[in-house]
Amino acid sequence: MQQFQSLQRLLIFYTLTLLAMLSVYYFTMFYEIRQDSKQDSIESFYALQYEISELANPDNTDIKKVLKKPFLKDISYQLIFMMPSGQTYIHRHTRPNERDFRGITFPKVIASLPSSSNHSSASTVNNNALIGTIEPESGHKIYTILRHKPLDINWISYRYWLPLMIAIMFFTMALLYMLKRHANWEKLLVYTDELSSHTKDAYITPPFIENKTTAEFLRLGHALSRISYQLHNNHRRITTLKHRLERLVDHAPLPMLMIMRHGQISFFNQRFEQVFATPFQSDSNYQLTDFVFAEDETTQALLYKLVELRVTRTLLVYGLHNKKAYQLHITPWFGEHGQVHGFTVLLNNINEMVNQSADLQQRNQQLQRQLDEFNTLKSTMGHDLRLPLEAMIDTLEPIDPSTLTAKQNKTVTILIQTSHSMLTMLNDMLDIGEIEVRKTRLNIEAVDLYKLGQEVSQSVVERTKNQGLELLYFFTPDSPRCIDTDHKRLQQILRNLLDNAVKFTTAGYVALTIDTVSNTEVLSIKNRTLIDVNKDTNTPENTDINKENISHAAHDWVRFSIKDSGIGLDIAKQHQLLTYLNQNNNQNNRQSQSSQNNHQANNPSKNQNLNYIQNSSTEKGLGLNNANSFARLLGGFIEIKSTVAKGSTFNLYLPCKRPNYQPVYHLNPHLTQIHLLAVIKQPLRADYLRLLCAYLSIPATISTFIDRSTLQQLRERLAKEKQSLAPILLLDYEYYEEVNIALSNQALASDKDIDFEKIKSINTENIAALHKKAEDELSVYIDRQQALNSLLADTALPKILVSMKAERRIPSMLLDRCDGFLNKPIDVALLLSELLRLTLAVRQTLSQPESIQGDTQDNTQKNSSQLVTAVDEASSETLAPLILVVEDSLTNQKIACKILAKLGYRSVVAEDGQQALDKLKDQRQEIALILMDCRMPVMDGLQATQAIRAQGDDIPIVALTANNTEEDRSACLQVGMDEFLAKPINKLKLQEILQTFIKN
DSSP states (O other): OTTOHHHHHHHHHHHHHHHHHHHHHHHHHHHHHHHHHHHHHHHHHHHHHHHHHTOSSOOHHHHHHHHTSGGGTTOOEEEEEEOTTSOEEEEEEOOTTSOOOOSOOOOOOOOBOOOOSSSEEEEEEOSSEEEEEEEOTTSOEEEEEEEOOOOOOOTTSHHHHHHHHHHHHHHHHHHHHHHHHHHHHHHHHHHHHHHHHSOOSSOOOOSOOGGGSOHHHHHHHHHHHHHHHHHHHHHHHHHHHHHHHHHHHHTOSSOEEEEETTSBEEEEOHHHHHHHTOOOOTTOOOBGGGTEEOSSHHHHHHHHOGGGOOSOEEEEEEETTTOOEEEEEEEEEEOTTSOEEEEEEEEEEOHHHHHHHHHHHHHHHHHHHHHHHHHHHHHHHHHHHHHHHHHHHHHHTTSOGGGSOHHHHHHHHHHHHHHHHHHHHHHHHHHHHHHHHHHHTOOEEEEEHHHHHHHHHHHTHHHHHHTTOEEEEEEOTTSOSEEEEEHHHHHHHHHHHHHHHHHTOOSSEEEEEEEEEOHHHHHHTGGGBSSOTTTOTTSGGGOOOGGGOOTTTTOOEEEEEEEEOSSOOOHHHHHHHHHHHHHHHHHSSSOOHHHHHHHHHHOHHHHHHTHHHHHHHHHHSOOHHHHHHHHHHTTOEEEEEEETTTEEEEEEEEEOOSOBOOOSSOOOGGGGGEEEEEEOSOHHHHHHHHHHHHHHTOOEEEESOOOHHHHHHHHHHHHHTTTTOEEEEEEEHHHHHHHHHHHHHHHHHHHSOOOHHHHHTSOHHHHHHHHHHHHHHHHHHHHHHHHHHHHHHOTTSOEEEEESSOGGGSOHHHHHTOSEEEESSOOHHHHHHHHHHHTHHHHHHSOOOHHHHHHHHHHHHHHHHHHHHHHHHHTSSTTSOEEEEEOSOHHHHHHHHHHHHHTTOEEEEESSHHHHHHHHHHSTTTEEEEEEESSOSSSOHHHHHHHHHHTTOOOOEEEEESOOOHHHHHHHHHTTOSEEEESSOOHHHHHHHHHHHOOO
16 A cells, blocks of 8 residues: 555554544543542541441440441451550451551541541541541540552453444444555556556546445546546647648748747748758757848847847848848747747748839939929929019009000900919919929828827917917827828828917817727718818728728728817808818819919908918918818828817828727726826816726716715715725816806905996896896805815825916915826826826725735836846946936836936936935935936925035036926026926937036
C-alpha cells in the first residue's frame, strides 16, 4: 500500500482512535474500582467508630468482640488500644498475599471526620490506607490503620472483555473497507493507464461492478472516460488543424517567417526559401537583418531591436541581395502574462508598385510645374483681358441714352451687355481653373477629428466669452477618431461655420458636435442640403462610402453639427439661400471672391437676403458658398436647419473614409464607484453629459435645476448608496448666477412703485393675478437658491465648479466652498481626473470588489515604478541640469519626466506647492528650473511662487496650466513666474524655454 498513502494514513488514524478509546475506558473503570475501595475503608472506619462509641467503658475484650464483626472481616488493619492507665493492646489482621505490618506507628492525623457521638475522631485517607484515631469520653485512645482492598480484576466479567472485542471487530471492519478501497483504486489506476495508452474512439464504461463498489468510483471512472474521449477528439482536431496550417504556410504565395523574442529566426516557409535562396535548418542562427535592410535609420534600428516592439508595424524594406522593395508586416505575439514571446513576419513584394509610384511622383512634379506655369499665365491673361473689358464697360455705362438716337442707344446697350457677358464668362473660366488647382493640392491624410474639434472650439473661446455665450463641444464615443480628409480645408470650414454662429448669436450657446450617420439618414435630409442633389455626382445616392468601413457598417458619414441659439432663418430665406448656392454650384463649381463681389453688385436683391453669409465672408475670406465648395471637394455637403428666433443648425457631412476607432474616453472601473450630481444650465450640455456618463458607466443624476423637494429625494438616495458610491457635485456657475440674478430682479421689481395711471387701467382681478404670478416666480427662485445653498454648505460633498468665465472672475466666497474648478468647454480628461482625485478619500473607505482593489494597487505600483524609472533614466547623466516638476497628476508627472529625459535633463517631482518648497530647500544647489502647475491641492502654484519670490530666490519658474488664456498668463507673470507653457506640453516649446533660461 505504499502508493496509497492516504488509505494507510486513514487506517493508522482509525487504529489510534480505537486504542485511545479503549485506554480511556479501562482507565476510567480502574479509577472507579480504586475509589470504591477507598469508600469501603471509610465506611469500615465509621462502623468501627460507632461500635466503640456504644461501649461506656471499653476494655480489650470488648475491642476483640468489635473486631470480629463482619465489616472488618475482609480488611487488613492494625489497631492500637490504649487504656487510661497507659496499658496498651495491639490488634492486627492481614489478608492473604499481603505483607504484614512492620512496627508500631502512632499516626498523625490532620483531618477530622464528622461525628454525632460524644467522642472525637480524626482520619486521613491516602492511596494505600486510612489512618485514623478515636478518643471516647472515657479517656481511651484507639489508633487504627485500615488498608484499602486491592484491585480484584475478574477478566471473565463482560465489562472487561466486551469493549476489547468490539474494538477488534471495528478494526477488522475498517481493515476490510480499506482493502476494498485499495482494490477499487487499483482498478481505477489500471483503467486510467489503459485510457492514456490506448486510443479510444468511443465512450467506454469503467470496469467496476456496480453492486460491489461505491458511487464515487463509478462517477470518477465515467468522468475519466469522458475526459479521455474529449481529449482524443481535441487531439485529432489539433492535429488536423496543424496539418492544414502547415500546408497553408508552406504553399503560401508570400514569404512568411517566425522570429523569437531576441531576433533569431525560428521558422520560414518554402516561399521564403525560394525568394531568398536559403534552405531552412533548425540549428541555424539567422537574423532578419541577414535578408532585408531599411533605407532610413529609424526602421533599420527597429529591425535590430525587435524586442522593443509592442504593436503591429508595416515597414518598407529592401532585399539584401536582390535589392527589391518589400512591404514587411510584423506582428508581436504575447504570452499569458503579457510578455512578448516572438513575432510573425509577412513580406509582400511591392517593388513594381514602388517603381510606379516613383514614376508617378516624378510625373506629378512635372505636371505641378506645368500647372504653376499655367496658373501664372492664367493670372497674367486674366489681368490683361479684364482691364480692357472693364475700361470698355466704364466708358460705355456713363453715356447718357437721351443724347443718342434709337439706333445708337441700341448699339451701346448691346456693347454693354456683351462686355458684361464676356467679363462674366472670363470670371467663370478663371474660377474653374482655380477649382482644379485646389483639387490637385488637396492633402488627404488621417485627421484626428477629436483634436481638430478641440482646436476649432478653443479658437472661438474668447469671442464666446466676450459675447456672454456658452460654448459646447462634444465628441460622441462611438465616432471614429480619425478619417482620411484634408485637415486644413476641414478646419477652415468648421472655423467659418462657428464664426458665423457666434456672430449672429446674441444670447444662449454655440455648440459643436461630432457624430456619425448612415446612408439612409443622409438620403432623408437631402432636400435641406447646400447642393443640387439631383444633378450633383457626389450625392449620397451615387456614393458608396461603406466599403472601407465593414466593422462599423452604419457609420457611412461623419457629421459635424454647429448649433446656435441665434436669430435663425425663416423658410423663405432658407429657400433663397439654397437656390442661390445651388445655382452657383451648377454654373461655376465655386466662384472666386472677386466673382462673388461682381455678382452681388449686379444682384442687389439677393445680396440683401444673404447678409447672414456674406457679412462673415467679408471678414473671414471664406463665405458659406466657399465652405460648401470645399465640402464638395472633400466629398461631402452642408445641411441647413433653422427656426426664426430659436437658432440654426449647420451640419457638415463628410464620407467616413478609412476610419480609425481609437478610444477617446477610456473606461475606468473606479468611475463606477462615483455618483455624479450635476446641475447644468443648458439642456444640451446636460444631454451630452448624460451620454458620456452612460458610456463610462458612471452613476449620475443630471438636471437643469434643483429645488428642495428634488434635493430631499437626492439625499435619501445618497443615504442608501453611502456604502457603495462616492457622491460629487458638478455645479454650473451660469446656473448659480442665473438663480441669484433672477432672485435679485424679482426683489427689485417688488420694491418698485407701480404707476398710478397704469393701475387705473387694470382691474382688481388682473392686479391679483399679476401679484400671484410674481409671488410664484419669487418662491420658485427662493426654493432653488435654498437648495443650492444647502448643497454648497455640505462640507462632506466634494464640489466642482464649471464656468465660461476665468477662475479669477468667480466670487472668492463661492470658490472657497468648492474643491475644484474647470473652464468650459469642459475637457473630459480633466473632468474625469478631477472626479477621481476628489473622491479618492471616500472611495478608499467604500466596500469595493477585490478586483478593483487589486487593479488600484497594481496600477499605483506600476505607475510609481514607471515614474521612478523615468526619473532614474533622466538622472543617468550626473552633469545634466536638474528640473523640479511640481505637478499633482501622476500621468502629467510621467509625461513631463519622460520629455525632460529625452531632452537630456534630470528631473525631480513634487506633488504640491508645499512639497516643492521643501525639495527646493533641500536641493537648491542642484535645481536649475521649476516647472510649476498652477492648480494643485494643499498649496497651488501661484502661492508657491509667491513664497519662493518672498525668500529672495530668483530661480526660473515656468507655469504649466491647461487654461491658456491671457488672464491666466498675466496672473502667472504677476506673482513672479518667468514664462508660461500650456498643456499638453509641446516638446519643442519646452526645449526652447529650457535653453533660454538654462544657459549652461
